[in-house]
Amino acid sequence: MSLALMNWLKKPWVGPLVALLGVYALFSALTPDTFLRTLNLVTMLRQTVVVAIAAIGAALIIIHGGIDLSVGSSVALTTVVVAKCLQAGMGPIPALVAALALGALAGLVNGALVVGLRITPFIATLGTMSALRGIAKGLADEQKIDAPAAGLDAWMAVIPGERLVPYGVWLALAAGVVGAVLLGYTRLGRHAVAVGSNELTARLCGVPVTRVRLTIYALGGLLAGLAGVLEFSTLTVGDPTDSVGLELETIAAVVIGGGSLAGGQGSVAGTLIGALLLTVIKAGCTHLGMPNWIQEILTGGIIVIAMTLDRLRQAARD
Amino acid sequence: MIRLELQRLAKAFGAAQALSDVSLSASPGAVHAVLGENGAGKSTLMKILSGAEQPDAGELRLDGAAFRPTNPEVARRAGVAIVYQEPLFCADLTVRENILLGREPTRRGLLDRRASAQIAERALALLGQASSFDLSTPLRQLSPADRQLVSIARALSNATCRVLILDEPTSALTAADTQRLFGIVRRLAADGVTVLYISHFLEEVEQIASQYTVLRDGRSVATGLVAQTTRSELVSLMAGRTVTELFPRSARARGDVALEIRELSGKRSPTRASLTLHRGEVVGIAGLVGSGRTELLRAIYGLDARRSGAVLIDGQSVAAAPVALSRRKVGLLSEDRKGEGLAESLSIAENISLSGVASLGPYGLALPSHRRSAAARWIEKLNIRCRGPEQRARALSGGNQQKVALARLLEQDVDVLLLDEPTRGIDVGSRADIYRLIDELAARGKAVLMVSSYLPELVGICDRIAVMVRGRLGPARPARELSEHALLLEASG
Numbered sequence: 125m126s127l128a129l130m131n132w133l134k135k136p137w138v139g140p141l142v143a144l145l146g147v148y149a150l151f152s153a154l155t156p157d158t159f160l161r162t163l164n165l166v167t168m169l170r171q172t173v174v175v176a177i178a179a180i181g182a183a184l185i186i187i188h189g190g191i192d193l194s195v196g197s198s199v200a201l202t203t204v205v206v207a208k209c210l211q212a213g214m215g216p217i218p219a220l221v222a223a224l225a226l227g228a229l230a231g232l233v234n235g236a237l238v239v240g241l242r243i244t245p246f247i248a249t250l251g252t253m254s255a256l257r258g259i260a261k262g263l264a265d266e267q268k269i270d271a272p273a274a275g276l277d278a279w280m281a282v283i284p285g286e287r288l289v290p291y292g293v294w295l296a297l298a299a300g301v302v303g304a305v306l307l308g309y310t311r312l313g314r315h316a317v318a319v320g321s322n323e324l325t326a327r328l329c330g331v332p333v334t335r336v337r338l339t340i341y342a343l344g345g346l347l348a349g350l351a352g353v354l355e356f357s358t359l360t361v362g363d364p365t366d367s368v369g370l371e372l373e374t375i376a377a378v379v380i381g382g383g384s385l386a387g388g389q390g391s392v393a394g395t396l397i398g399a400l401l402l403t404v405i406k407a408g409c410t411h412l413g414m415p416n417w418i419q420e421i422l423t424g425g426i427i428v429i430a431m432t433l434d435r436l437r438q439a440a441r442d
Numbered sequence: 443m444i445r446l447e448l449q450r451l452a453k454a455f456g457a458a459q460a461l462s463d464v465s466l467s468a469s470p471g472a473v474h475a476v477l478g479e480n481g482a483g484k485s486t487l488m489k490i491l492s493g494a495e496q497p498d499a500g501e502l503r504l505d506g507a508a509f510r511p512t513n514p515e516v517a518r519r520a521g522v523a524i525v526y527q528e529p530l531f532c533a534d535l536t537v538r539e540n541i542l543l544g545r546e547p548t549r550r551g552l553l554d555r556r557a558s559a560q561i562a563e564r565a566l567a568l569l570g571q572a573s574s575f576d577l578s579t580p581l582r583q584l585s586p587a588d589r590q591l592v593s594i595a596r597a598l599s600n601a602t603c604r605v606l607i608l609d610e611p612t613s614a615l616t617a618a619d620t621q622r623l624f625g626i627v628r629r630l631a632a633d634g635v636t637v638l639y640i641s642h643f644l645e646e647v648e649q650i651a652s653q654y655t656v657l658r659d660g661r662s663v664a665t666g667l668v669a670q671t672t673r674s675e676l677v678s679l680m681a682g683r684t685v686t687e688l689f690p691r692s693a694r695a696r697g698d699v700a701l702e703i704r705e706l707s708g709k710r711s712p713t714r715a716s717l718t719l720h721r722g723e724v725v726g727i728a729g730l731v732g733s734g735r736t737e738l739l740r741a742i743y744g745l746d747a748r749r750s751g752a753v754l755i756d757g758q759s760v761a762a763a764p765v766a767l768s769r770r771k772v773g774l775l776s777e778d779r780k781g782e783g784l785a786e787s788l789s790i791a792e793n794i795s796l797s798g799v800a801s802l803g804p805y806g807l808a809l810p811s812h813r814r815s816a817a818a819r820w821i822e823k824l825n826i827r828c829r830g831p832e833q834r835a836r837a838l839s840g841g842n843q844q845k846v847a848l849a850r851l852l853e854q855d856v857d858v859l860l861l862d863e864p865t866r867g868i869d870v871g872s873r874a875d876i877y878r879l880i881d882e883l884a885a886r887g888k889a890v891l892m893v894s895s896y897l898p899e900l901v902g903i904c905d906r907i908a909v910m911v912r913g914r915l916g917p918a919r920p921a922r923e924l925s926e927h928a929l930l931l932e933a934s935g
Contacts, residue, residue: 309807318796322785328745328776329797329850330768388787 136382137394139433143380143426144401151408159411166288168403170280173292174199174351174358175373176399180303181231181347182374183395187307188340189320189387190238190245195348196370197256198230200363202352204260206276207269207362216274223356224349230256231345235338253371260364269362280357292354296396299347304392306343316340320387376423377402380430401426444506445470445636446522446605451500452660453486456839458868460486461497462660468605468653473627473637475647475668478657479680479897479930484640487657488607491638492524493517504604521604523597527613527731531581531593538562538577541596565599566591568633569626587619594626606630607638612646613732624650642730644673644934656680674931681897681926689902690878692885696905697721699757700889701742701772701858706751708741710734711913714751717891718918719858724880724890725918726900728929729910735893736777738915739860742891743767743774755858768797773851775844777862777893783847784835791817791831793846797854820849825875841872848879859883861892865899877903897926909933 132138151159158164178195185192202223209219230252237248280292307313315336318326327333355366379385380401381394402423409419446468453461461483468474478484489495491502493511502509504520511517517524531540538558539546547557562577571591581589590611597606608627612620627637627650639651647654648668655665656679664679701719706712711734719725729735740746742753744762752759755770764774776783784793791813803809817831824845828838835846844864851859864880865873880890880903894900900907901921908918909932916932 305807309809311806311808314792314795314808317788317792318785321788322782324778324782325776325785325796327764328743328774328782330764331796332765388785 135393136389136391136434136437137397139437140381140394140397140401140430143430143433144397144404147401147404147408147426151404151411154408155411159408162288163282163284164407164411166282166290168400168407169293170282170290170358171407172399172403173280173290173296174355174367175370175377175402176296176396177299177354178348178351178370179374179377179395179399180299180392181344181351182371183378183381183383183390183392184303184307184316184340184347185245185344186375186378186383186385187320187387187390188316188336189323190337190341191249191375191385192231192234192341192344192348193246193249193371194230194234194252194256195344195351195374196367197253197260198227198345198348199352199355199367199370200365201230201256201260201263202227202349203356203359203366204264204269204362204364206353206356207271208263210271210274210276211269216276219274219276220353223353224346227349227352228342228346231342231348232338234345235341238341239334239337257364264362264364266364268364271360271362273357273360276353276357277360278357280354292357295350295354299350300392300396303347307392312336312339317388320389322388373399373402376427380427382434398430443469445472445504446638447501447503448487448491449501449503451487451490451497451502453490453495453497459660461490464500464657464660464662466655466662466665468636468638470604470634470636471631472653473631473639473651475651475654476638476640476657477642477644477647477654477676477680479895482657482680483660484657485609486660488524488609488638488640491517491522491605491607493522518600521600521602522607523600523603523605524607525590525593525597525609525611527610531589533582534580536578536580537575537584537592540581540592541565541599543596561599562595565595568598568630569595570629571595571626585619587615587622590615590623591626598630603630603635605636605638607640609640610642610731611639612641612643613730620646642934644676647676648673674927677927677930677934681930688874688877689899690881691903692881694722694724694881694884694905695887696723697887700755701891702754702757703742704752704754706738706741706753707749708734708737708746709749711737712741712910712915713913715915717908717915719889719891721857721887721889722884723906724884724892724904726904726907726921727891727893727910727915728897728900728907729893729895729933731895733910733933734913735910736862737913738910739774739862739891739893743772743860745774768854771855771857772860773797773854773856773858774860775847775851775862775864777866779840779843779847779866784843786836787834789817789832789834790821790826790828790838790846793835794820794849794853797850816853817849820845820853824849824879839868841868841875844868844876845872848876856888858889859891861890863894864892865894865896873899897929900929901926 182192205226206219206223209222234249234252237243238245280290282290315331318331319333319336377398378390378395380398383390405422406419444467448464448466451461451464464487476484490497493514493516541562542558547554559577566575611623631637641647651668654668655662698721699718700721703715703717705714705716707714715738727735737746741748744764744767748762760766760770794817795813803812814831826842826845835843865876884890904921906918907921907924909916
């Protein structure tokens with residue numbers, strides 16, 4: 125085998141990609157008449173958008189050695205805020221900006237709790253997870269908020285014959301490219317990996333650890349805000365009880381994609397593949413008419429297998 | 443009668459021969475001092491005795507029977523217990539739990555609290571400390587001295603302790619606590635326990651030990667009665683030889699002051715330290731482990747909080763933060779290579795480019811190709827043995843890891859290098875490479891401040907040397923006026 129190919133195979137996202145293709149092939153073989161349809165493919169991509177965008181944020185946070193449990197609450201709060209803004213007669217762009225700003229602010233609060241008060245990320249974001257959920261419910265009066273979609277619904281719409289792939293999918297892809305470049309090719313990104321890999325070393329090397337942490341949490345929050353806007357586009361209502369458990373899905377996507385909760389490892393590409401893999405499993409099980417509980421068991425199994433394979437891959441690398 | 447006998451022990455780690463010929467014998471109830479400079483082989487010897495390492499050759503006998511502990515548990519059951527310099531304990535567990543950790547007595551599957559309390563109390567009673575501890579206090583709440591006593595109690599809680607090894611037990615203790623510890627050691631010796639006492643502090647050895655064995659370069663070079671040997675003789679035995687050819691010395695031109703510290707005080711150490719470091723100069727800091735040398739470097743670099751004083755780079759004062767010093771082209775090489783000096787899970791290329799992500803490519807992007815070519819340059823220049831720039835730092839040997847850590851400072855092109863134990867635990871070949879590099883840097887006008895426990899290298903490579911004793915930094919004096927003997931005497935004072 126050529127050296128270039130060998131090096132390529134060592135990329136951390138190759139394993140998850142093989143798993144994704146394998147699972148896809150399996151379901152295609154089991155239900156060829158429905159699973160292989162283009163519409164199904166598009167539906168799966170569409171279903172992945174919100175998780176994928178939130179998971180890019182989770183990837184940045186996990187790779188820099190943190191964790192964010194507040195993603196789901198943040199997304200729910202954003203849908204409520206977008207709905208409220210539109211209800212108040214604001215245009216879609218100001219509503220979007222408000223949502224992104226709110227998301228970034230929530231992320232910044234997470235970062236401030238971790239850096240300033242030295243609360244471990246798990247606990248800090250467990251706190252904000254509850255607090256943000258509460259704020260969302262309070263703002264919405266514990267009800268779904270109907271609002272004029274004001275064109276935001278078009279972002280996630282599939283219009284047969286005209287627009288097969290919704291804008292949201294491209295947006296998620298673009299966010300992925302930006303995230304990957306940020307992580308791999310910018311000072312901030314390399315500093316984030318360094319902090320996640322060994323904070324003491326990073327500090328010694330003159331990396332502004334505090335600033336890196338705050339920025340990464342804010343970016344994660346910003347992406348959660350964006351995910352929330354697209355969630356609103358999908359639902360076309362503001363729902364304070366939406367996206368419960370989304371944080372676990374994002375973490376699973378990062379981990380399947382080669383991320384380590386100890387920090388320092390993971391990739392955006394792997395994370396997107398991981399998010400897609402989770403969707404394919406769900407969709408495939410649905411096509412096979414399997415009950416929900418089997419889907420959940422399968423998902424759990426895939427996570428464990430992905431982790432095991434990753435450990436083996438790393439042992440081989442050393 | 444002989445309690446513990448070692449004959450011609452040898453042990454190598456890869457290419458490094460840690461022990462080549464060590465013999466020692468100690469009788470019951472004796473306090474036997476094991477002396478030697480850092481790197482003489484003391485810690486390897488202790489690891490073999492405690493079962494953590496196996497010797498390549500040689501024989502061990504315990505009360506006349508062959509003794510070859512294959513792991514620490516076997517050694518402990520045979521009655522050989524060790525208390526390490528930095529005692530290992532679980533800060534959140536209680537005194538009782540720490541004493542019994544790993545061998546808690548059970549009854550019908552449940553922890554037997556009464557039995558464990560009895561064992562713990564018996565062990566503390568052996569120390570004469572039965573009443574001074576509340577067994578259910580978390581260790582976190584105890585002073586360092588008390589924690590150490592707990593780890594000694596842990597060592598003694600075996601059925602019968604025959605040999606107790608104390609590794610630099612007083613380095614974290616105050617003078618009063620040291621005296622309390624000595625009382626306990628004497629009491630144990632009177633009960634027939636053989637104590638191997640490892641220390642640099644010669645005045646302590648004179649107080650507590652009856653016999654001594656001196657290790658040097660992995661050999662036992664002398665043994666005798668403490669009462670019949672002067673402190674100066676012991677120092678000569680420890681310091682021994684000179685290695686001049688290892689230390690190159692190019693013509694160095696002393697330039698302007700690069701780094702000045704004024705009355706710098708940290709939380710514990712240093713205490714009002716002042717020093718100037720010129721361009722083109724290597725200044726060494728000698729002192730015993732625990733004398734506060736590392737803390738001095740960390741306080742300069744802003745890693746530890748400053749309490750008072752100032753640090754000036756090129757005459758301008760700098761804030762106490764690594765980011766600020768890094769920007770002023772100061773770099774620190776950590777003594778803790780694995781924990782701090784390197785990000786072990788990252789590649790060689792990533793490590794080398796960590797500080798100087800400054801060497802960014804077009805549009806401010808950090809390109810992997812840039813990283814790799816920078817790394818390849820240093821790999822060749824510093825003779826780093828590896829499979830390539832993408833290999834992880836974790837997989838390298840100590841010497842090569844150290845070169846990677848140094849390459850990071852070089853890639854950053856720092857003007858002032860703070861080196862903390864730059865050659866600790868690395869093979870002679872890499873040592874020579876690093877000495878050559880330090881000399882070359884100084885000749886090129888860089889300023890180097892280096893801490894080392896290995897006196898020959900300080901004398902060999904430095905222009906000036908200052909001695910640190912318990913947090914206080916002495917004046918830096920020309921190295922050619924100083925001998926290892928004089929430095930060791932001053933540091934143990």
